[in-house]
Amino acid sequence: MTITSLVCAQNRASGKIVDEKSNKELSKVDIFINDNKTPTLTTTSGSFTVQSDSLIHKLKFSRKNYTPETLEITPENAENIFVQLSQAKVSSIQEVVIQAGKTKYKNKKENPAYAIMQKVWAQKRNNGLEKFDTYSYKEYEKIEYDLNNIDSAFMKKKIFNKLDFIFTYADSTASGRLGLPIFLNEAVYENYGKNKPSIDSKRTLVAQKTSGFQDNQVITVSAKNLYRDINIYDNTLNYFDIGFQSPAGTDGFGTYDYSLVDTISIRGEKAFQIRYQPKRKDVLAFQGNLYIDTDTYAVIGATLKSTQKINVNFINSVYTQLEYDNPDETTFLPKKLVTEFEMSPFSKKKGSKSIIAKRSVDYSNYEFNKPLDPTVFKRKEEEYEDKFTNKDDAYWTKARPDTLSKSEQGVYQMLDQLQQTPKFNRMVKLFETLGSRYYNAFKGIDIGPIFSIYGRNDVEGDRIRLGARTYFGLNDPWRVQFYTAYGFKDHQVKYGVEARYMFNRLNRFMIGAGTSRDIVQLGGQLTSGDGVASRSLSSSTFFARGENISLSSVNQTSVFAAIEPWKNIQIRVDGVMQSIKSAIPEKFNLMYYQDGQLRKTVNDSHVTISIIAKPGAKFSQTGIDRYQARNLAPTIVLRYTRGIEGLFNADFNYNKLQFMFSKPFLIGTIGKTVVNFEAGKNFNTVPLALQNIIPANLSYGLVPNSFSQLNYYEFVTDAYTTLHLEHHFNGKILSYIPLIKKLKFREVAFIRAAYGTLSDASKAINVEGFKYSAPNEHIYYEYGFGIENIGIGNLRLFRVDFNWRGNYLDRPNVSKFGVKAGIQVGF
Numbered sequence: 094m095t096i097t098s099l100v101c102a103q104n105r106a107s108g109k110i111v112d113e114k115s116n117k118e119l120s121k122v123d124i125f126i127n128d129n130k131t132p133t134l135t136t137t138s139g140s141f142t143v144q145s146d147s148l149i150h151k152l153k154f155s156r157k158n159y160t161p162e163t164l165e166i167t168p169e170n171a172e173n174i175f176v177q178l179s180q181a182k183v184s185s186i187q188e189v190v191i192q193a194g195k196t197k198y199k200n201k202k203e204n205p206a207y208a209i210m211q212k213v214w215a216q217k218r219n220n221g222l223e224k225f226d227t228y229s230y231k232e233y234e235k236i237e238y239d240l241n242n243i244d245s246a247f248m249k250k251k252i253f254n255k256l257d258f259i260f261t262y263a264d265s266t267a268s269g270r271l272g273l274p275i276f277l278n279e280a281v282y283e284n285y286g287k288n289k290p291s292i293d294s295k296r297t298l299v300a301q302k303t304s305g306f307q308d309n310q311v312i313t314v315s316a317k318n319l320y321r322d323i324n325i326y327d328n329t330l331n332y333f334d335i336g337f338q339s340p341a342g343t344d345g346f347g348t349y350d351y352s353l354v355d356t357i358s359i360r361g362e363k364a365f366q367i368r369y370q371p372k373r374k375d376v377l378a379f380q381g382n383l384y385i386d387t388d389t390y391a392v393i394g395a396t397l398k399s400t401q402k403i404n405v406n407f408i409n410s411v412y413t414q415l416e417y418d419n420p421d422e423t424t425f426l427p428k429k430l431v432t433e434f435e436m437s438p439f440s441k442k443k444g445s446k447s448i449i450a451k452r453s454v455d456y457s458n459y460e461f462n463k464p465l466d467p468t469v470f471k472r473k474e475e476e477y478e479d480k481f482t483n484k485d486d487a488y489w490t491k492a493r494p495d496t497l498s499k500s501e502q503g504v505y506q507m508l509d510q511l512q513q514t515p516k517f518n519r520m521v522k523l524f525e526t527l528g529s530r531y532y533n534a535f536k537g538i539d540i541g542p543i544f545s546i547y548g549r550n551d552v553e554g555d556r557i558r559l560g561a562r563t564y565f566g567l568n569d570p571w572r573v574q575f576y577t578a579y580g581f582k583d584h585q586v587k588y589g590v591e592a593r594y595m596f597n598r599l600n601r602f603m604i605g606a607g608t609s610r611d612i613v614q615l616g617g618q619l620t621s622g623d624g625v626a627s628r629s630l631s632s633s634t635f636f637a638r639g640e641n642i643s644l645s646s647v648n649q650t651s652v653f654a655a656i657e658p659w660k661n662i663q664i665r666v667d668g669v670m671q672s673i674k675s676a677i678p679e680k681f682n683l684m685y686y687q688d689g690q691l692r693k694t695v696n697d698s699h700v701t702i703s704i705i706a707k708p709g710a711k712f713s714q715t716g717i718d719r720y721q722a723r724n725l726a727p728t729i730v731l732r733y734t735r736g737i738e739g740l741f742n743a744d745f746n747y748n749k750l751q752f753m754f755s756k757p758f759l760i761g762t763i764g765k766t767v768v769n770f771e772a773g774k775n776f777n778t779v780p781l782a783l784q785n786i787i788p789a790n791l792s793y794g795l796v797p798n799s800f801s802q803l804n805y806y807e808f809v810t811d812a813y814t815t816l817h818l819e820h821h822f823n824g825k826i827l828s829y830i831p832l833i834k835k836l837k838f839r840e841v842a843f844i845r846a847a848y849g850t851l852s853d854a855s856k857a858i859n860v861e862g863f864k865y866s867a868p869n870e871h872i873y874y875e876y877g878f879g880i881e882n883i884g885i886g887n888l889r890l891f892r893v894d895f896n897w898r899g900n901y902l903d904r905p906n907v908s909k910f911g912v913k914a915g916i917q918v919g920f
Contacts, residue, residue, distance in 0.1 A: 106149050106166055107142040108174025112361065119178060119361070120418070125153040137420065138459065154178060157388070158361040180361050206351035206367045212390040214343045217326050221424030226289045227465045231281065231458040232296075233494055236320075238276035239449040275448075277304040280482075281492050285469045293470045301482040302489060320432060320452050321724065325395050325415055326425075329761050333405060333919075334725060335823055336759045337377045340369045341392055348378050348762070356387065359394050360416075363387045374400045377762060377823060379411075391419040404824050404837045406882065406889050406919065409435040409447055430454045437886075455494040472660070477598035477715045531562065539564040552612055552644050552676045553580025568716035570595045578611065587611040595717040601657040603717060608650040612676050615645050616786025616806065618798065619771050619815065620730055620753040641791060642680040643805040645782065648672045661710050667701040670741045673782040684860040685780035687744060691860070695782040698743035699736040705729070727756035736783070747777035755798075764822040769798050774812040778854040781865065785810045787847050787873075795892065795915035800845055802875050802898035802908050809865040810849030819843040824882070837889065841879035848872045874899040881917055892917040 110119045118139020123132035126145050132155070134143050143152070149171070155161045159178040164170075222228050279302045286294035321331045328342035338348040345351075349369040357366055364384040371378035381396035392415075399411040416429040430453070437447040475481055484492075526532045531541035539562050548556040560576030563569070571594040578587040591607030649671040657663045674694040675683040684693045709726035712719040736747035751773035758766045773785055787810065789803035790796040798817050824839040849867040856862035879894035894913040902909060 104146070104149065105142070105144045106152060106171045106174060107140070108172070108176060109139050110136065110141065110154060110176040110178065111139060113177040113179040119156060119159075121420070122154055122156045122178070125155065127151050137461070156361065158358055158363050178361075180358060204351060204353075206353045207346065209353065209365055209367065209385055209390065210341075210345070210351065213341060213385060213392065216390055216422060217343070218391060218419070218423055218425045219326075220324065221420055221426045222286060223288060224424055225461040227285075227287045227462055229283070229285045229458070229460045229463070229465065230456055232284055233455045233457070233492060234278075234280045234282070234452065235454075236276075236278040236450070236452045237274060239274050239451070278302070279489065279493070285465055287465060287470075295470045297476060298482055300484045300488065300492065302484070319434060319450060323413070323415075323430075325392055325417075329759055330397075331725070331759060332411060333408070334723060334757065334759070334765060335377060335405065336762045336765065337379065338762045340379060340381070340383060340397070341395065345369070348372060348376065354382070357384070359384050362393050364393055371400060373828075374402050376825075376828060377404065379413075386419065389419060389422055391417070391422075391425060393417055393419065404828075404839070404882070407436050409437050411435075426459060427454075427456045429456070457494065472599050474597070474599045531564065533564065534561075537563055537565050550612065550644060551641050552583055553578075553585070554582025556580050566716070567713075568598075570598070570717055572717050580612070593717055598715045601655070601663070603656075604652070604654045606650075606652045610648045611646075612644050613647045614641070614643070614805070615647075615673070615782065616788060618788055619773060619785060619813070620732065620751050641805065642677055644676040644681065645683065646674050646676040661707045663703075663705045665701075665703045665705065667703070668699075669701070670698045670743075672696050682861045683780070683782050685858050686860070687858075692744070695780055696742050696744050697736060697783060698740040699734050699747075701732060701734045703730060703732045725757050725759065727754065729754050736777075736779070745777070745779055745783065747775060747779050747783065749773065749775050760820070763825055764820055766818065766820045769817040770815070771798075772814040775855075778852065778858055781806075781809065781859045781862075784851075784855065785813050785849070787813065787815065787849065787868070790913070793911075793913055795894065795913050795917065800847065800873075800875055801877075801894070801896040801911050801913055803873075804906065804908075806865065807904070808847065808849065808868050808873065809851055809855075810867040811852050811855055813847065813849035813867075815845070815847045817843070817845050821881070837882060838880050839882040841881055841892070841894070842877075843879070843894075844874060844876045846872050846874040868901070871900055873901055890916050890918055 110122050111117060112119055120136050120138050122136045122141070124134045124136065124141060124143055125131075126133045126143060126149055127147075128151070133145070134141060143149070149166050151163060152166055152174075153161060153163045154176050156178060159180055162176055162178055164174065164176070166174075279300075280298060281300040283297045283299050284294070285297075286292075319333070321334070323330045323332075325339060325341045327339055328344055329336040330339045331337075339345065340349055340351075349371055351367055351369045354366045354368050357364055364386055367383045367385060368381075369383065370380040379397040379399060381398050382394075383392060384394035385391070386393050394417070395413075395415045397411070397413040397415075399408075401410075403410065405411075412431075412433040414429070414431040416427075417425045418428050419425050431451070432453075433449060433451040435447050435449055490496075526543065530543055531539035532543060534540045541560055541562070545558050545560070548558065550556065556578055558576055558578040560574065562574040563572055571592070573590070573592045575590045576588065579585070580587075587610055589607065589609035589611060591605060593603055593605035595601060595603040649669060651667060651669045651671075653665060653667045655663055655665040672694050673683070675681045678684075678693065683695070684691055685695070686692070706729040707721070707726055708729075709724065711722040711724060711726075713722060730751070730753040732749075732751040734747075734749040734751075736745050736749075737743055738746040751771070753769075753771045755769045756767075758768065760766055775783075775785060786806055787803060787808035788796075788799040789805050789807060790799040790801050791805065798815075820842050822840045822842070824834075824837065826840050827836075827838050828834045847868050850869045851865065851867035856865060859865070875896055875898055877894055877896040879892055881892040882889040883891040883893065892915060896911045896913060898907060898909050901907070
């Protein structure tokens with residue numbers, strides 16, 4: 094070694110700093126060179142590099158709540174230095190009185206916890222990713238389902254005959270009962286983002302490993318659909334798209350009682366431990382602990398556990414553990430998130446058979462303000478290939494922040510063994526059939542939807558419908574669907590067939606074609622699609638008020654092409670040729686005048702261009718059919734339709750423009766409001782079959798975005814606007830009423846409104862146009878309330894609505910009041 098290299102070696106030093114016990118990397122360590130009184134560097138990660146104009150012969154490492162460490166530096170040890178810091182003992186705080194139990198105060202200002210929380214609110218932090226020009230980090234996610242509270246009697250049930258080998262994989266839980274892992278999904282994501290000069294981000298799934306259910310279209314989707322990302326500083330925390338009051342929110346003292354318990358050390362940080370619990374046990378709130386840094390008043394950890402009276406369907410309990418890092422006084426970075434749900438379809442009793450669904454996420458490898466190649470934000474075709482996320486065991490051993498437990502390791506082996514068992518496959522098939530509504534008859538062919546087999550209407554009488562589709566797996570690039578139906582009253586066979594193919598998963602470029610001949614209730618919805626499979630065939634009702642004679646016979650052939658040039662924004666073009674006539678001419682007249690001649694069939698050819706945006710939506714797979722995860726993402730549709738006279742004997746030129754916006758909003762902890770707004774206009778005169786019909790619901794069931802007290806074709810419009818507002822209070826009001834609150838019912842309030850116009854020319858073109866009008870004198874409205882969450886135990890799926898018609902009461906055969914009921918699946 095030359096003298097020059099020796100000097101250079103002692104002008105520079107580098108290495109890694111870890112916690113002595115956990116061996117985890119430490120950041121925010123002050124490094125002093127030689128005898129300097131000010132640090133040369135404060136680290137932002139576990140690795141460090143320092144340089145000096147003079148020789149480095151000594152380094153001192155200092156971090157809050159750790160014992161300082163000093164190392165002598167020589168040319169031989171200046172690189173790859175390995176520093177282990179040990180935590181210092183935490184002494185109690187003299188100036189704060191520690192409360193051992195719950196203490197009542199005359200007012201919250203006397204509570205020492207209130208003074209601490211005020212400082213937390215004063216320095217309310219934002220996610221640190223927002224402050225850096227660029228950032229990147231790694232995310233490891235593990236989702237596990239365990240069958241909980243199993244015992245010897247349960248193991249001996251007939252259902253487990255020939256499956257009893259699975260109990261060799263059971264393990265004791267913290268409660269002392271046996272738990273059996275039944276599902277495990279591991280995933281690794283790479284996250285990239287930038288805030289300057291423009292905002293962009295990308296989350297790429299780079300590895301995924303699932304315990305035997307890769308091809309199951311229900312189980313994997315259900316597992317990931319349960320969870321939402323939460324920020325402890327928000328006033329409202331989103332669980333199951335239901336708002337829970339955050340204990341660290343600025344209005345937390347309205348919901349919780351707080352008490353200062355102790356000061357402890359959390360990952361070397363000195364922290365206040367504040368215990369909180371809800372003032373009322375029957376509200377959507379948590380109990381647990383907040384851990385507040387004693388110097389910066391940042392939340393460095395929190396536990397959130399639901400009360401025993403949690404009023405959420407299928408859920409017995411919720412538990413969340415959060416860990417945050419705080420790089421400065423205004424920001425935080427997530428370190429670890431663990432959320433655990435105990436789910437049971439029937440009973441909330443403690444010790445009942447249930448499923449524990451646990452998700453843990455570890456965030457690591459944060460890097461900031463490093464140049465990022467612009468190509469990292471672009472979607473790449475290889476990311477959508479089926480084998481892109483397949484990794485070997487060596488990869489997973491390195492990727493996991495912690496090794497799998499013995500029971501977790503057994504899940505993969507157990508599921509592989511189970512899949513060789515016919516009885517287990519039959520059970521999975523039943524679950525999947527109920528969830529997907531299709532029964533897999535044999536490889537590649539599904540029969541269904543099973544819930545559409547029987548229907549009834551005034552034209553067909555009893556109606557039988559049988560359908561099928563191709564299905565080889567979640568990510569099929571093509572699909573063929575077919576159905577046939579028969580009416581026992583009109584003795585007519587109906588059918589529909591559609592084929593679709595996707596060329597590219599990256600931009601989801603696809604084409605399709607279909608044809609159908611069926612009885613249809615036109616006007617079932619305003620912003621409806623043109624595809625055979627997507628059309629709303631609202632022609633079959635078991636129970637309804639009045640007689641439904643306003644049905645149409647529609648023969649349609651359509652083609653389409655669609656592409657997604659930007660994520661969650663689709664551009665679609667449909668070409669449609671159709672003929673429409675009344676399905677029962679003696680009772681429902683669709684005849685119209687054209688060039689002085691009386692016509693009974695409308696021939697229509699049109700082209701529709703649609704832009705469909707779903708910003709923030711998450712999808713579970715990449716095939717031609719995708720399952721959208723439930724969240725609060727909006728749906729926005731802008732649609733232009735051009736009718737072309739003469740094309741395939743079409744009768745009319747016309748232009749139509751339509752817009753739709755639909756989104757659920759969490760309104761703090763008082764519930765969720767669902768908004769649906771639609772507007773549209775026909776710019777030309779067209780007959781009744783091509784007009785905008787304000788949707789009516791004559792059935793006694795629940796039909797979203799329709800008007801319960803209208804009759805079919807009561808309002809016909811050239812131009813229209815409709816608004817549906819529905820607020821779910823989640824039991825907020827009924828929880829104050831004695832006895833009633835024990836039923837755990839939830840209240841819903843709603844109002845619906847419609848306004849529109851219909852020109853004299855549009856009335857005159859129809860033979861019976863004088864019968865039709867638009868709600869142009871006043872805004873038509875309906876209002877009412879509903880009771881949801883009706884049922885027993887955890888199975889509360891029934892809802893009853895009470896509807897009142899607000900105006901236009903002088904019309905013949907109006908229904909001023911009505912009751913609707915139905916099944917509403919949700920938490």
